[in-house]
Amino acid sequence: MSPSTHRSSAKPSGLDCRLAVLGTDVRLTPHRREVFQVLAESTDHPTAYDVFNRVKGKSPSISLATVYNCLEHLTAGGLIKQVNVERAQSRYCANLHEHVHFHCDECGQVSDAHPKADFDPGLFWQLPAGARITRTDVAIHGVCPTCISKKA
């Protein structure tokens, strides 16, 4: 492998360009940039392993551990979101618009569902008295249109 295969920055300013939408800032190293790019180009909520395989196209030497590491830092920086469904392997998502996920129980596909109206869980459920709510995870399960038409 040539020494310049990776760690080459697109910006002349080197690696020290930090970016964070929320949370701690992240140094956008070439690997992190590639991992982010893969997610930004994906709408299918890939797993860490999926990301690994896609990034290998650009950086054949990248390791799965680095992908996990990049995903962790990008998540901490608020650049991507981790999506967990039941106990299946985590998926990742670069859609930062507020949304929840729809999971097809037939094919496993995960798709985004964007908000139509403000949602306040306190209106629907009796929460422990005095609790402070920080966030609500909503996962909608069902059968996607594709699977419905396949069965018909």
Add this chain to the structure above:
Amino acid sequence: MSPSTHRSSAKPSGLDCRLAVLGTDVRLTPHRREVFQVLAESTDHPTAYDVFNRVKGKSPSISLATVYNCLEHLTAGGLIKQVNVERAQSRYCANLHEHVHFHCDECGQVSDAHPKADFDPGLFWQLPAGARITRTDVAIHGVCPTCISKKA
């Protein structure tokens, strides 16, 4: 271990008393009954390992594998519910009333939150056109009253 330590049924009809609220029916063997009992007496959403330790009081010879097996069958029979938060180990719950869970991000405690009003996810999120919804998982995260008072 005496041969009658377990497999002794409370009912004279032997093991063949089946029960199911929803889903496939479950043979309520003594082990399954004990696992269910432990959950029915718990409000803290124990993990499989917690259940294992509690059941060992009555059936010291039970194995963790059997506990997992019992939990699986009881879940399939709709007698208990599996509660998954992020990718942490599964917890189990014998509260069959419709409810969601509140998770304290400080102490990890999980508590039930019962419905106050009908909740229709389709009103709040734009779902894939033509999708059929089967269920919605709602997990509310925050800080429980106990942890709030500890920090004050």
Add this chain to the structure above:
DNA sequence: TATTTGAATTAGAATGATTCTTGTTCCAAA
């Protein structure tokens, strides 16, 4: 420019919850 420092990266080992496998035990029907 050379050195230092700390983060990024890598490969592989370790972890840990869960599932699987295999052999055994038991119940109930034949």
Add this chain to the structure above:
DNA sequence: TTTGGAACAAGAATCATTCTAATTCAAATA
């Protein structure tokens, strides 16, 4: 009484993820 199938136990296997230790790199400092 025999037999078939489920329940059970013990431990191995799985597998996503995390950790470890060693290396490489980039930016700051000397």
